[in-house]
Amino acid sequence: MIDIRPFASLGHANHGWLDARHHFSFASYHDPDRMGWGKIRVWNDDRIAGQSGFPPHPHRDMEIVTYVRTGAITHQDSMGNKGRTGAGDVQVMSAGTGVVHSEYNLEDEETTLFQIWIETDERGAQPGWGQMPFPKEEREGAFQLLASGSEDDGALTIKADATIHGATLPPGGSIVHAANPERHLYLVSSAPVTINGVEAGPRDGVAITGEERIEIVAGDESAELVLVDAA
Template sequence: MIDIRPFASLGHADHGWLDARHHFSFANYHDPARMGWGKIRVWNDDKIAGKSGFPPHPHRDMEIVTYVRTGAITHQDSLGNMGRTGAGDVQVMSAGTGVVHAEYNLEDEDTTLFQIWIETDRPNAPPSWGAMPFPKDARDGAFQLLASGNKEGGALTINADARILGATLQGGSRITLEADPARHLYLVSSAPVRVNGVQAKARDGIAITDEKSLVIEGDADAELVLVDAR
């Protein structure tokens, strides 16, 4: 099953400094049919104006993944962590027993990113944060593992049975990926793609389950982000 969630149908909130699209119910956007996809609870497509950002606020018992599309985001938290994550790179925060964090765009230009929340498998775990660069040429034509709950080498670790993957697709080419029909996959592409023959436009949400494999084709260069979760 491949269900397309058109970009125009997503929840929308424009706060001036923040222009956000919500793939699932979030804040003042509520759609009982879009409360999540498996263990994926939030997928926000955010544009954050330069010299602005999210002031300190708390979280607990959630795995929060930030994939920076353009620009950069600077993280600070109550654990003493601080770091800048640039375009194409990823940061993860396991909120665990509780953490207060802030996310600022200290750049002069807008930052665009995906913020993805996955329900934790380890409630009350110690909170943690990590970030890692992922050069885009390493994922040209194939998915690269960015974060995982399996402590796989070369990827960031989260406390959930999930994988976050990224790829770049050249126009006129295809990527194939094996899938477990029992799991929930969610894919967003920066350009139009076909997934097992089903057409999706740029930044549409593509909700996938009951599929044994994926064939992703595009006519233009695209950046792909995919989450595979229970």
């Protein structure tokens, strides 16, 4: 099953400094048919104005992945961590027993990012945070593992049965991803693509299950792909 959730159908909240699209129910946006996808609970497509951002606020028992599309975001938390994550790079936070953090765009330009929440497998665990650079030129035509529930695969670590992948495709390029039909995959592309022949537009959500093989083909534009594979 491949279900396209058009970008125009996503939840929308514009706070001036923040223009957000919600793939799943979040804050004041509620759709009983879009409460999550497997263990994926939140996928927000955020545009954050320069010199603005999210002031300190708490989380607990959730795995939070931030993929920066353009610009940069600066993180600071109650564990003493502070770091700047730039375009194409990723940060993860395991909220565990509780953490307070802020996320500010300290740049003069707009920052765009995906904020993805995945239900944790370890409630009440020690909280943690990490970030890694992932140069886009190293993942052209192939998915690169960005984060996973494994501690020994060279990617960022989360406390969930899930993997997060990134790839880029040139115009007309293609990529094949082997899938477990029992799992829940969710894909967002920056440009038009087809997935097993099904067309998806820029920043549409693509919910996938029941498939053993996924072939993604770019259209006339280069495409940046983010794929989450979760239980």
